[in-house]
Amino acid sequence: MPVIFVCISLVLVPGAILAFSMGFRRITLLGLAPVLSLALVGVAAVVAPFVGVGWNIWGLIVLCILASAVVWFATNFRQRESNKKSFHHDSWLALGATVIGVASGAFLIGRRIMQLVGAPDNISQRYDNVFQLNAVRHILDTGNGSTLTLGKMAGGQGLGAVYPAVWHDLAALLVQLTGVSIPVAENAVNMTIGAVIWPISIIFLTRVVVGSKPVALIAAGIVSAGLAAFPFLLLVWGPLFPNMLSVAVVPAALAVVIMLCKLADHQERPLRLWLALMLLLPGLAFSHMSGIGALLAFSAPIIAWTVVRYVASLVRAKAPLWKFAVVVVASGAGAVVTLLVWVKLRPGDYSGWRPHQIMGGAVGEVLTNSPMGTRVAWGISILAIVGIFTMVRGRRQIWWLLSYAVAAGLYIVDAAIDPGFIRTFMTGIWYADSNRLAAYLPLFAVVLAALGFNRIVETVVGWWNRGGGAPFELGEMSAAWTKAASGAVVFALLGTLAVATQLGAIQTYIGANKQFYERNTGTSILSDDEYRLLSRIDSEVPADAVIVGNPWNGSSLVYAFADRPVLRYHLSQRKTLQESIVEQKLNIAASDPAVCKAIRELNVRYVLDFGSQYLLNHPDRLNYEGLQGLASSDAVTLVDQEGAAKLYRVKACW
Structure with missing residues (x-):
């Protein structure tokens, strides 16, 4: 707040x-x-x-x-x-x-x-x-x-x-x-x-x-x-x-x-x-x-x-x-x-x-x-x-x-x-x-509905003041009582409006879409485990070290969460040739000098592996072959892990 x-x-x-x-x-x-x-x-x-x-x-x-x-x-x-x-x-x-x-x-x-x-x-x-x-x-x-x-x-x-x-x-x-x-x-x-x-x-x-x-x-x-x-x-x-x-x-x-x-x-x-x-x-x-x-x-x-x-x-x-x-x-x-x-x-x-x-x-x-x-x-x-x-x-x-x-x-x-x-x-x-x-x-719609509501209230209050809703004749009421009663009617109608507008359509919409802010669903790109791992990275990775990851599984968000540079700041970002080499061949860097050259030029020192749950079923999500199978790769070594979320250090080339 x-x-x-x-x-x-x-x-x-x-x-x-x-x-x-x-x-x-x-x-x-x-x-x-x-x-x-x-x-x-x-x-x-x-x-x-x-x-x-x-x-x-x-x-x-x-x-x-x-x-x-x-x-x-x-x-x-x-x-x-x-x-x-x-x-x-x-x-x-x-x-x-x-x-x-x-x-x-x-x-x-x-x-x-x-x-x-x-x-x-x-x-x-x-x-x-x-x-x-x-x-x-x-x-x-x-x-x-x-x-x-x-x-x-x-x-x-x-x-x-x-x-x-x-x-x-x-x-x-x-x-x-x-x-x-x-x-x-x-x-x-x-x-x-x-x-x-x-x-x-x-x-x-x-x-x-x-x-x-x-x-x-x-x-x-x-x-x-x-x-x-x-x-x-x-x-x-x-x-x-x-x-x-x-x-x-x-x-x-x-x-x-x-x-x-x-x-x-x-x-x-x-x-x-x-x-x-x-x-x-x-x-x-x-x-x-x-x-x-x-x-x-x-x-x-x-x-x-x-x-x-x-x-x-x-x-x-x-x-x-x-x-x-x-x-x-x-x-x-x-x-x-x-x-x-x-x-x-x-x-x-x-x-x-x-x-x-x-x-x-x-x-x-x-x-x-x-x-x-x-x-x-x-x-x-x-x-x-x-x-x-x-x-x-x-x-x-x-x-x-x-x-x-x-x-x-x-x-x-x-x-x-x-x-x-x-x-x-x-x-x-x-x-x-x-x-x-x-x-x-x-x-x-809001402006028109506000005018429409105002018109209805004017009609109801007018009917009330003419005696239609009063317990006795209007002439027997004091002016103060009339105003107080009219005010009560207005606020009762406003209260009814507030309740009515929050039921039905809006209630259903919120209930159906809050899933897109939840962490551990079938469509989320960050889980609780990944949140926890991201919270530690600023103490484990040097400030100038570039982290590579598949942006479609949420790993690019390490930049926002931990202030560490990445190769891919957005999912649809254009790639350079060197970036493509790293993302497609990093797991074989120990045996390919061309990959090491790209890694050094880009200062790629760490890899985030957030698994295979992707944001969208988009073909580009599969263009990161070099970031798969890292557990058995000689190019990297495991630094930290939280559940299925893993942080590797690139040991080849450096």
């Missing part, structure tokens, strides 16, 4: 200071704090190598101070009289409801993440986590946490070296500040993303979309914990931790766009909003570039709606033609820039993910909030439908439904259409992976 509180401070305090310096207050300040903190972390990590300093907390602090000073003056913050007129303060009631909503979401989500992960030092025993854990160690070792170069660890060059690093930067800071292990830091960051950043961002978006409705704000926090597609899906699939971080702050970025388009009753000075938008974009991009794609896609209907409204106002005012021409030129230029960014954001032609549904089934998954085969979330889906009808009836937020249609459309295309140009063009930014697109659907 202390580590989590340190992480919460890292993702709230710097951004809150920056937001305060721009003049934001209350809900807006809280809502912008996480995404602005991520921007400061990402930019500080990129700048640090250019000024010759290693990645640490001081770089973040210095950048926060400098950026806050710049925006302070840029927004004329010291001109108090002019700023008083432009401040928009939410009521204390709305702020209190936001805090309750965030606390509710944090408790419910935190509880589920604890159930999913199982222990503070458990790791996700899946493909991408080998890279994620080792990348944190790489930042600690090199002092370089730049998004521009993190991919070099796994052999990336040029653009291939670019890898979103904010998640790893946060984990590295936690290790530096608290001294915990990398697995503990990993879980602390993920807990903070799911249980803190996500509820804050989605409640902020709810405030902007549906207005300052205390019941809706509390409901948004509760409902944010009830959908498997986010944050839990990305904790399991992949796992996609950087992607998860980016998704968690997309709501805040979208809220800024909505306010800039003047579609919310919550308004701020345009200069502040433009500054906030420009400053938060690095937070999205350096967390994961797909967040920029999501912001573009979901903002398009909102901006188009605003342009149409503006043109309609010009028509009514019989404006001169040049004003229409300006709109056409600006809209065209914006469309071209958006298209170019959209195309350039695509990492490549990923056609490995096949559709898993027919078109009707994909539509059904969207409507019932059950993407990727998860169970139907009936309660939240019904509330969301009520929210849709409320918006249609009010005719004020049709633009939000259009944005929802875009998110749904992207998921449906990826879930139901065969690989080809359409699928690649529309969903290539997300590697044509339906899991990544499914994670955005709760962004809309």
Whole structure:
């Protein structure tokens, strides 16, 4: 818990200071704090190598101070009289409801993440986590946490070296500040993303979309914990931790766009909003570039709606033609820039993910909030439908439904259409992976369900106050009793919502997927024995000695766990000729001078044998013939053993 509180401070305090310096207050300040903190972390990590300093907390602090000073003056913050007129303060009631909503979401989500992960030092025993854990160690070792170069660890060059690093930067800071292990830091960051950043961002978006409705704000926090597609899906699939971080702050970025388009009753000075938008974009991009794609896609209907409204106002005012021409030129230029960014954001032609549904089934998954085969979330889906009808009836937020249609459309295309140009063009930014697109659907479902719940509560309380639920006539009740009774009804309904959202779909999902964090299953890559052996290696192996192992059985994680270099930092890392020789012939090194030459050049001195339980049934797992049969090999000698896990020293060649 202390580590989590340190992480919460890292993702709230710097951004809150920056937001305060721009003049934001209350809900807006809280809502912008996480995404602005991520921007400061990402930019500080990129700048640090250019000024010759290693990645640490001081770089973040210095950048926060400098950026806050710049925006302070840029927004004329010291001109108090002019700023008083432009401040928009939410009521204390709305702020209190936001805090309750965030606390509710944090408790419910935190509880589920604890159930999913199982222990503070458990790791996700899946493909991408080998890279994620080792990348944190790489930042600690090199002092370089730049998004521009993190991919070099796994052999990336040029653009291939670019890898979103904010998640790893946060984990590295936690290790530096608290001294915990990398697995503990990993879980602390993920807990903070799911249980803190996500509820804050989605409640902020709810405030902007549906207005300052205390019941809706509390409901948004509760409902944010009830959908498997986010944050839990990305904790399991992949796992996609950087992607998860980016998704968690997309709501805040979208809220800024909505306010800039003047579609919310919550308004701020345009200069502040433009500054906030420009400053938060690095937070999205350096967390994961797909967040920029999501912001573009979901903002398009909102901006188009605003342009149409503006043109309609010009028509009514019989404006001169040049004003229409300006709109056409600006809209065209914006469309071209958006298209170019959209195309350039695509990492490549990923056609490995096949559709898993027919078109009707994909539509059904969207409507019932059950993407990727998860169970139907009936309660939240019904509330969301009520929210849709409320918006249609009010005719004020049709633009939000259009944005929802875009998110749904992207998921449906990826879930139901065969690989080809359409699928690649529309969903290539997300590697044509339906899991990544499914994670955005709760962004809309939570807002709609919160509005729907608010509408139901208003109806029930109105009926109660008219005497429908009172033990005697309304006229006989005091105003104080009426308010107290209404409040009791509201909190009873909120309590019912909290219980209902935690049963069924989410309960089943957590129960079915916690196996991926367990150590001694048929699919895990690290067992308890291997954990124990890894904990001793830093006292048995010199710091500069390279350890070779089959990455598919988890041995590459010795770098993250024990800070000892390995040949293979990730499972899909490209091999050099010398590395291939070692991995395919080390067991015969005593009789082959070519193998000894490669061993000496690479400084390979130890071998980890974690057996034949592999992460995936992938052909590459068999390309390590030289690391098999070591017990009878003259090239190595046994140094340590824990159960079936063994550490050998290479005695040949040295």
